[in-house]
Amino acid sequence: MAGRKGELMTETSIKHHLEFENISKCFYRKDTNGITYALDDINFSAEDGEFISIVGPSGCGKSTILRLIAGLIVPTTGSIYLDEERIEGPGIKRGLVFQQHSLFPWLKVEDNVAFGLKGKKDKQEIQERVEKLIKMVGLEEFHDSFPHQLSGGMAQRVALIRTMINNPPVFLLDEPLGALDAFTRMNIQDELLEMRKRNPQIMIMVTHDVDEAIYMSTRVLIMTPNPGRIKKDLKIDLPYPRNRVSDEFMEYRKEIMKELDFDTNENK
Numbered sequence: 690m691a692g693r694k695g696e697l698m699t700e701t702s703i704k705h706h707l708e709f710e711n712i713s714k715c716f717y718r719k720d721t722n723g724i725t726y727a728l729d730d731i732n733f734s735a736e737d738g739e740f741i742s743i744v745g746p747s748g749c750g751k752s753t754i755l756r757l758i759a760g761l762i763v764p765t766t767g768s769i770y771l772d773e774e775r776i777e778g779p780g781i782k783r784g785l786v787f788q789q790h791s792l793f794p795w796l797k798v799e800d801n802v803a804f805g806l807k808g809k810k811d812k813q814e815i816q817e818r819v820e821k822l823i824k825m826v827g828l829e830e831f832h833d834s835f836p837h838q839l840s841g842g843m844a845q846r847v848a849l850i851r852t853m854i855n856n857p858p859v860f861l862l863d864e865p866l867g868a869l870d871a872f873t874r875m876n877i878q879d880e881l882l883e884m885r886k887r888n889p890q891i892m893i894m895v896t897h898d899v900d901e902a903i904y905m906s907t908r909v910l911i912m913t914p915n916p917g918r919i920k921k922d923l924k925i926d927l928p929y930p931r932n933r934v935s936d937e938f939m940e941y942r943k944e945i946m947k948e949l950d951f952d953t954n955e956n957k
């Protein structure tokens with residue numbers, strides 16, 4: 690495979706690197722015959738081992754960033770590179786868990802989870818990995834159920850482990866834990882961090898939960914809307930595992946709330 694600078698690369702020589710170069714994205718709106726400037730002048734890069742959270746108000750372009758990386762849409766201007774190769778469509782190196790779960794309705798939970806491993810030979814190993822993940826998210830009793838028999842939160846957990854099982858080098862999460870209760874949510878946050886420790890990949894997660902962003906991330910991108918821009922790229926300089934109630938944690942919380950204009954009483 691030829692890289693951006695023309696050199697040959699092999700899978701083993703790659704330390705994964707993602708690069709956004711001057712990205713903008715406009716959408717044409719049929720109803721108003723106008724244009725939505727979803728993203729403007731987005732520049733950032735990420736390496737293996739980084740866990741980046743994206744926070745910002747509704748409509749500021751968070752999902753659009755993930756969909757661009759996943760290759761589901763193309764930028765209006767600029768280019769995105771993964772390992773020096775321009776992203777031009779979907780690929781197996783990037784796994785996306787959608788904001789709304791997207792399970793295959795005709796497959797049982799266990800078959801949904803195993804779907805990404807289709808073609809792998811060792812059925813026994815597949816079965817073990819599937820069962821381990823189903824157990825991790827507390828759905829042992831539902832492995833034979835179909836998606837319509839699950840609650841929204843359960844379905845979201847299945848969607849999450851279905852992507853987890855593939856261990857993609859770039860793991861994209863669009864508010865994956867939003868529909869979960871607080872305890873399941875905290876458990877899965879720790880599972881995701883474990884996964885990152887075992888296999889340091891590039892993880893990019895959209896979340897509305899500032900605490901979740903600080904607890905999990907090495908960096909937080911704070912965005913503003915109309916057009917969607919990165920207002921601040923904040924490094925979270927705390928060792929893992931993090932203490933959710935430490936003074937340093939609270940300081941980061943204050944800083945992010947301030948950037949989001951939630952630091953005054955009028956906004957509360």
Ligand SMILES: Nc1ncnc2c1ncn2[C@@H]1O[C@H](COP(=O)(O)OP(=O)(O)OP(=O)(O)O)[C@@H](O)[C@H]1O
Binds near residue numbers: 727751
């Ligand atoms: N396919 C599309 N066609 C037209 N407009 C779109 C499309 N996708 C996104 N947009 C517009 O682009 C802007 C950014 O959308 P995006 O979904 O990225 O926001 P978001 O930050 O993920 O919001 P939320 O927090 O509500 O999920 C919005 O104004 C949205 O209406």
Ligand SMILES: [Mg+2]
Binds near residue numbers: 751752788
């Ligand atoms: Mg979104």
